[in-house]
Amino acid sequence: MKINCFWFRRDLRLEDNAGLYEALKAGLPVLPVFIFDRDILDHLPHKDARVTFIHSVIHQLNEQLQALGSSIYVAYGRPYEIWDKIIQTFEVQTVITNRDYEPYALLRDSTIEKLLHNKGVAFKTFKDHLIFEKDEVLKQDGTPYTVFTPYSRTWKKMLDSKQVEVEGKTMSYYFQSYPIEKYVQHFYKTKTFPIPSLEDMGFEKTNIPIPSKEVKQGVIKQYDQMRNFPAINGTSRLGIHFRFGTISIRQKAQKAMQLNETFLNELIWREFYAMILAHFPHVVKNSFREKYDHIEWRNDEKDFQKWCEGKTGYPIVDAGMRELNTTGYMHNRVRMITASFLTKHLLIDWRWGEAYFAEKLLDFELASNNGGWQWAAGSGTDAAPYFRIFNPDAQQTKFDKDMRYIKTWVPEYGTPKYPKPMVEHKMARERCLATYKAGLEQA
Numbered sequence: 299m300k301i302n303c304f305w306f307r308r309d310l311r312l313e314d315n316a317g318l319y320e321a322l323k324a325g326l327p328v329l330p331v332f333i334f335d336r337d338i339l340d341h342l343p344h345k346d347a348r349v350t351f352i353h354s355v356i357h358q359l360n361e362q363l364q365a366l367g368s369s370i371y372v373a374y375g376r377p378y379e380i381w382d383k384i385i386q387t388f389e390v391q392t393v394i395t396n397r398d399y400e401p402y403a404l405l406r407d408s409t410i411e412k413l414l415h416n417k418g419v420a421f422k423t424f425k426d427h428l429i430f431e432k433d434e435v436l437k438q439d440g441t442p443y444t445v446f447t448p449y450s451r452t453w454k455k456m457l458d459s460k461q462v463e464v465e466g467k468t469m470s471y472y473f474q475s476y477p478i479e480k481y482v483q484h485f486y487k488t489k490t491f492p493i494p495s496l497e498d499m500g501f502e503k504t505n506i507p508i509p510s511k512e513v514k515q516g517v518i519k520q521y522d523q524m525r526n527f528p529a530i531n532g533t534s535r536l537g538i539h540f541r542f543g544t545i546s547i548r549q550k551a552q553k554a555m556q557l558n559e560t561f562l563n564e565l566i567w568r569e570f571y572a573m574i575l576a577h578f579p580h581v582v583k584n585s586f587r588e589k590y591d592h593i594e595w596r597n598d599e600k601d602f603q604k605w606c607e608g609k610t611g612y613p614i615v616d617a618g619m620r621e622l623n624t625t626g627y628m629h630n631r632v633r634m635i636t637a638s639f640l641t642k643h644l645l646i647d648w649r650w651g652e653a654y655f656a657e658k659l660l661d662f663e664l665a666s667n668n669g670g671w672q673w674a675a676g677s678g679t680d681a682a683p684y685f686r687i688f689n690p691d692a693q694q695t696k697f698d699k700d701m702r703y704i705k706t707w708v709p710e711y712g713t714p715k716y717p718k719p720m721v722e723h724k725m726a727r728e729r730c731l732a733t734y735k736a737g738l739e740q741a
């Protein structure tokens with residue numbers, strides 16, 4: 299029997315999934331596939347909350363599919379070998395998937411596409427992870443934006459540029475949804491496939507709680523007023539769900555438009571950094587602004603260790619790092635403070651901090667993490683100028699005045715057990731200014 303396959307990657311949901319909709323609409327039975335990719339997993343610690351999360355989501359998807367008489371074909375290995383096996387086992391006409399824009403994913407997909415084409419199987423991709431891809435929001439001269447504000451203005455104009463009628467209502471073409479209800483009978487009928495256990499893949503289950511994908515409307519409504527205070531639950535915590543596609547960006551952006559423009563702007567930051575990574579892939583290893591690669595970092599390993607463990611003697615920095623180490627989350631304001639502290643106060647290469655966040659953050663996203671780190675180091679697109687150095691104490695007074703956040707994460711603060719500041723702010727500031735100046739003059 300001829301079939302099509304739908305390959306799930308960072309779009310782990312049945313609802314409003316563009317590629318899945320197109321696959322089902324095409325008419326042939328659709329076999330859903332998920333690969334636990336060893337090229338990614340082999341580099342992760344054996345206790346990784348994101349792997350635990352994905353694993354449980356795959357089980358949930360399988361249950362939803364079982365209710366429809368189908369199942370998800372789950373494999374553990376390298377995508378090339380797995381696809382080679384799938385097309386030998388099934389008579390596949392087309393493999394359909396949603397586009398993934400990270401450098402590794404682009405390379406993987408072009409290799410798979412070649413393999414499939416050589417065997418006479420088509421490979422079709424769709425847009426689902428973003429509202430606008432890299433070439434959809436460009437300057438008038440056709441070049442990419444490198445500054446957020448004009449990018450976001452054009453982004454919003456683009457949204458209005460194409461309208462459609464849905465159930466009597468006019469809406470942006472880019473917010474269209476992809477309801478599969480009409481086509482669910484097209485899922486490939488099968489008994490349930492086995493799912494490898496976490497242990498089979500060398501992982502251990504973690505107990506880190508995953509933030510809910512249901513956000514209270516009040517949080518989004520008051521987002522602009524509450525989002526800067528780490529002691530308050532004033533942000534959505536949806537990062538992990540955007541990352542793995544357990545929610546639809548189109549649905550959330552539409553809600554954001556109705557409820558809070560500042561929240562919408564944050565979703566646009568996500569697209570901005572994805573666009574920057576796609577147009578300027580050198581940012582993965584190098585500074586966006588080349589001259590910042592001449593800075594002579596101190597890169598003191600003991601200092602780095604203190605920062606990682608939250609033992610710098612600056613309570614707002616320590617609270618952030620301990621929150622990250624315990625929960626896999628850190629509030630955005632505190633991400634900015636801790637990143638600034640590492641790069642400016644300790645003069646440690648932003649790539650060290652970036653890698654640490656990449657290992658720990660539940661919502662780790664290459665483009666946004668890189669963008670955030672380069673912003674803090676001053677080497678990025680809309681960078682804070684290097685002479686603007688966050689004073690951690692002043693930040694704390696402004697954003698955690700009554701120390702609720704600090705008391706939660708640094709209970710020994712104010713007792714003799716708490717360490718003295720590892721560097722003195724004024725000295726660190728002057729050292730940073732001198733080092734940056736020297737590096738930039740050299741360029």
Ligand SMILES: Cc1cc2nc3c(=O)[nH]c(=O)nc-3n(C[C@H](O)[C@H](O)[C@H](O)COP(=O)(O)OP(=O)(O)OC[C@H]3O[C@@H](n4cnc5c(N)ncnc54)[C@H](O)[C@@H]3O)c2cc1C
Pocket residue numbers: 525533534535536537538540564565567568569571628629630631633634637655659661662663664666667668669670671674
């Ligand atoms: C040094 C540093 C590293 C960061 N690393 C990441 C990362 O790996 N993954 C990541 O998704 N975000 C990253 N951010 C951006 C931001 O801190 C997080 O998106 C946000 O804190 C996640 O919490 P939330 O889901 O409650 O976000 P909310 O404030 O509720 O925002 C909603 C969503 O908008 C997006 N968003 C918000 N702020 C930004 C931003 N500045 N840049 C890009 N997208 C944004 C995220 O998808 C987020 O989930 C980083 C920021 C800094 C300064």
